[in-house]
Each structure stands twice: as C-alpha cells, then as structure tokens.
Amino acid sequence: QVQLQESGPGLVKPSETLSLICTVSGGSTSSFCLNWIRQPPGKGLEWISYICGSGNTNYNPSLKSRVTISVDRSKSQSSLKLSSVTATDTAVYYCAGWSEQKWAFDIWGQGTMVTASS
Amino acid sequence: EIVLTQSPGTLSLSPGERATLSCRASQSVNSKHLAWYQQRPGQAPRLLIYGASTRATGVPDRFSGSGSGTDFTLTINRLEPEDFAVYSCQHWDRSPPLTFGGGTKVEIK
Numbered sequence: 001q002v003q004l005q006e007s008g009p010g011l012v013k014p015s016e017t018l019s020l021i022c023t024v025s026g027g028s029t030s031s032f033c034l035n036w037i038r039q040p041p042g043k044g045l046e047w048i049s050y051i052c053g054s055g056n057t058n059y060n061p062s063l064k065s066r067v068t069i070s071v072d073r074s075k076s077q078s079s080l081k082l083s084s085v086t087a088t089d090t091a092v093y094y095c096a097g098w099s100e101q102k103w104a105f106d107i108w109g110q111g112t113m114v115t116a117s118s
Numbered sequence: 119e120i121v122l123t124q125s126p127g128t129l130s131l132s133p134g135e136r137a138t139l140s141c142r143a144s145q146s147v148n149s150k151h152l153a154w155y156q157q158r159p160g161q162a163p164r165l166l167i168y169g170a171s172t173r174a175t176g177v178p179d180r181f182s183g184s185g186s187g188t189d190f191t192l193t194i195n196r197l198e199p200e201d202f203a204v205y206s207c208q209h210w211d212r213s214p215p216l217t218f219g220g221g222t223k224v225e226i227k
Contacts, residue, residue, distance in 0.1 A: 035216075044206060044218055044219070044220045044221050045155075045163065045206055045208075045218040045221075046218070047214075047215050047216040047217070047218065058214050059214065059215075060214060060215040061214060061215065062215075094162055094163075096163075099168075102153070102165070102168040102169065102172075102174075103150055103151045103153065103168060103169065103210050104153035104165050104168040104174075104208065104210075105153075105155075105163070105165060105208070106165045106168075106174065108162040108163055108164070109162065110161075110162055111162050
C-alpha cells in the first residue's frame with residue numbers, strides 16, 4: 001500500500017524559500033502524479049502543483065511564478081519549493097497522489113504545518 | 119476557471135439525522151471529474167466519493183453522492199459520531215487549477 005510522508009522546516013522567514021519533501025513508500029513515484037496541496041488555518045484546500053511519472057508538471061497560475069516542483073526517483077521523493085514566502089503562505093502542506101481512474105486524490109500524506117514568520 | 123460553491127457553510131445536526139450538502143459549479147462540469155472528501159479535525163482529507171456518485175473503498179453506504187451539470191449533492195444518512203467533520207468537493211479540468219469548494223462543516227447540534 002502506497003504511503004506518503006511530508007517533511008521540512010516548520011518555520012520559514014518572510015521573503016525566504018519554503019522547501020518540503022514528500023517521500024513515497026510502498027510504491028513508485030513513476031506510477032502516479034504527485035500533487036502538492038495546502039490549507040491555511042481554518043480555510044479550504046488549495047491545489048499548488050503536480051508532477052507525473054512522465055515528468056509532466058502543472059501549476060496553479062496564482063502560484064506558478066514562485067513554485068518549483070521536482071522528483072528524485074532514486075529516493076522516491078518529490079520536492080516542493082515556494083519562494084518569497086509571506087504570512088499568507090502559512091498553511092498545512094499536503095502531498096497527495098492523483099488517481100487517473102478516479103479523477104481524484106486517493107492517497108494523502110498526513111500534512112506538515114509551515115509557518116511564515118520572523 | 120470553474121468555481122465550486124458549497125452550502126451551507128455549517129450544518130448543525132444530531133446523530134442519526136440526515137445531512138444534505140450542496141456543491142454548485144460556476145459552469146456545467148463532467149460529473150466523472152467531481153469528487154468529495156471528508157476531513158476530520160487534525161487529519162488529512164480522505165476520498166469519499168468520486169465520479170460524483172461512486173463510493174471510495176471502505177466508505178460506508180450511508181454516504182451517497184448525486185448530481186450532474188452544475189449541481190451536486192453529498193448525502194449522509196443516519197449520522198454517526200465519526201461523521202462530524204468538514205466535507206469538500208473538488209473538480210478536475212483540463213485548464214489548471216484543480217479546484218476545491220470552500221467546505222461544509224457538519225457539527226453536532
């Protein structure tokens with residue numbers, strides 16, 4: 001059974017770059033599209049980006065200029081970088097696996113809280 | 119960009135009652151691409167319904183999804199204590215982004 005686990009610093013200073021890792025266990029990063037989704041405290045879910053086994057990527061237009069997504073297949077990891085963070089980037093960040101058969105996210109990591117503050 | 123509007127924002131009900139949650143799209147969407155998630159406090163979302171009406175693996179049959187076009191509904195029959203949570207709808211489209219509704223909180227009355 002595929003499992004996802006996010007990791008990274010819980011605190012990032014404004015104007016700096018947020019960097020997170022999603023580690024895939026029990027499966028291959030090549031077999032599905034890995035997505036990053038965030039949720040500010042008390043608010044709804046916001047899709048950020050995805051990277052697929054083919055290498056295809058896609059981004060939320062509102063964040064595209066600040067987002068870099070990559071995958072390291074040798075480590076079964078995906079990386080998310082979000083530059084020039086502000087307080088509005090404070091959120092729980094999730095990685096999630098997309099099912100092309102279901103057109104939905106059917107695997108989720110537990111999420112990691114990131115606070116943008118000095 | 120397709121906007122998903124969920125209503126009500128909060129639903130106050132008692133265990134054993136029926137919950138009816140709405141997700142309205144700003145334009146007609148393919149029901150194959152409409153999903154619902156449950157999120158309990160402090161937990162990640164969990165896929166409940168995909169293709170507007172198909173229950174995900176392990177989801178009890180008291181959960182049902184319906185709808186087409188712009189109007190979709192999640193119904194929870196006979197609310198159990200573990201069903202009090204936030205429910206979000208989500209849609210996929212060719213043009214980014216993937217969108218989520220703002221969520222409906224089902225709380226104990």
